[in-house]
Amino acid sequence: MLSERAKKIKPSPTLAVDAKAKAMKAQGIDVVNFGVGEPDFDTPEHVKEAAIKAIRDGFTKYTPVGGIDELKDAIVRKLKQDNNLEYAKEEIIVSCGAKHSLYNTAQAIYGPGDEVIIPSPYWVSYPDQVLLNDASPVFIKTYEEDNFMLRPDVLESKITKNTKAIILNSPSNPTGLTYDKKTIEAIAGIALRHNIFIISDEIYEKLVYDGAEFFSVASLGKEIKDKTIVINGLSKSHAMTGWRIGYAAGPKEIIKAMTNIQSQSTSNPNSIAQKAAVAALNGPQDFINTMRAEFDKRRKFLTAGLNSIEGVSCLKPNGAFYAFPNVSKLYGKKAGDRAINSSLDMAMYLLEDAKVALVHGEAFGDDNFIRISYATSMENIKKGLDRIREALANLK
Numbered sequence: 001m002l003s004e005r006a007k008k009i010k011p012s013p014t015l016a017v018d019a020k021a022k023a024m025k026a027q028g029i030d031v032v033n034f035g036v037g038e039p040d041f042d043t044p045e046h047v048k049e050a051a052i053k054a055i056r057d058g059f060t061k062y063t064p065v066g067g068i069d070e071l072k073d074a075i076v077r078k079l080k081q082d083n084n085l086e087y088a089k090e091e092i093i094v095s096c097g098a099k100h101s102l103y104n105t106a107q108a109i110y111g112p113g114d115e116v117i118i119p120s121p122y123w124v125s126y127p128d129q130v131l132l133n134d135a136s137p138v139f140i141k142t143y144e145e146d147n148f149m150l151r152p153d154v155l156e157s158k159i160t161k162n163t164k165a166i167i168l169n170s171p172s173n174p175t176g177l178t179y180d181k182k183t184i185e186a187i188a189g190i191a192l193r194h195n196i197f198i199i200s201d202e203i204y205e206k207l208v209y210d211g212a213e214f215f216s217v218a219s220l221g222k223e224i225k226d227k228t229i230v231i232n233g234l235s236k237s238h239a240m241t242g243w244r245i246g247y248a249a250g251p252k253e254i255i256k257a258m259t260n261i262q263s264q265s266t267s268n269p270n271s272i273a274q275k276a277a278v279a280a281l282n283g284p285q286d287f288i289n290t291m292r293a294e295f296d297k298r299r300k301f302l303t304a305g306l307n308s309i310e311g312v313s314c315l316k317p318n319g320a321f322y323a324f325p326n327v328s329k330l331y332g333k334k335a336g337d338r339a340i341n342s343s344l345d346m347a348m349y350l351l352e353d354a355k356v357a358l359v360h361g362e363a364f365g366d367d368n369f370i371r372i373s374y375a376t377s378m379e380n381i382k383k384g385l386d387r388i389r390e391a392l393a394n395l396k
């Protein structure tokens, strides 16, 4: 009954954990939820007001498919000001979230026989979006000792005549690590040498800590800018996950194809959310600093706590809002007759025994780790850490 395409696709595993945790909560169980992939902050008030005004003004009809000019202007200005990138409006498309921008990109440039390089651990939607477009994901493992950055020499060794693109995500979900400039330059050089695209998912650019500096690979020069599709959005920077506004910036021809694809699938992103996004990009940005300062406190507390637990080790993440501890030293141990041999066993044990929800690393392509989101209150982080500590101490 189903297409081959549909059969290849799994539901997003991060959403599955969230759903299970919510179901336990609905039964009255007090679950600490470290599974979430969205800021726990409310959308800023002036952004909400802009949306309310849009409704009152009757701005409730179809808009141009790729977004209203006012929003594209705001994005052009943002890219110039924050990232030193010059784009024209025809090089921008607004979509229903950054995920949708990534999907439109996949539709516009991947095809049968194409290989798309995905450094692992990776964000869950990358491989499936490649598969949905009849191309093949090629995973390249990255290591803790490299701060989970792709090794340029390994990258080069995996490139074939079929390689179409590399997907970069810095700061990274799930590792919480940010690429350094030297590595990005090396990757850009390889991409140019082999004429392959870089899809640069920059959704966490505003969330960097410990003096880590974000910069876009596209800002390294005109040549690499012409081979890069920059993906960004409002979900993480402005706590706007539900509004569904993301965007892509790239070569005009590709953006035009993406716009045509969007015109035959979703049409324009929500008109009201577009007005809200204009307010978010053009209005005061102090909200971001407040949010980042709070994330930073939690990040320090959480990573120190995790590293004080026997058998757990965690790099100090310098981006996004995730910690990605290695728990593989505990594999082979048991709680009663329950054996812990994988990240899924670990996540299920911690959910059922400690009432702490988090995501197993296998979902992101590395079974030695679990992902802990600190987009939750300090109180929850303390409670969750205590529970994890106690549950892991019971492993024999």
Ligand SMILES: *Cc1c(COP(=O)(O)O)cnc(C)c1O
Binding pocket: 037, 096, 097, 098, 099, 100, 123, 169, 172, 173, 201, 203, 233, 234, 235, 236, 241, 244, 245, 246
């Ligand atoms: C959250 C997230 C996105 C998607 O953001 P939306 O704008 O909500 O679609 C894209 N990439 C990564 C790595 C993310 O974590």
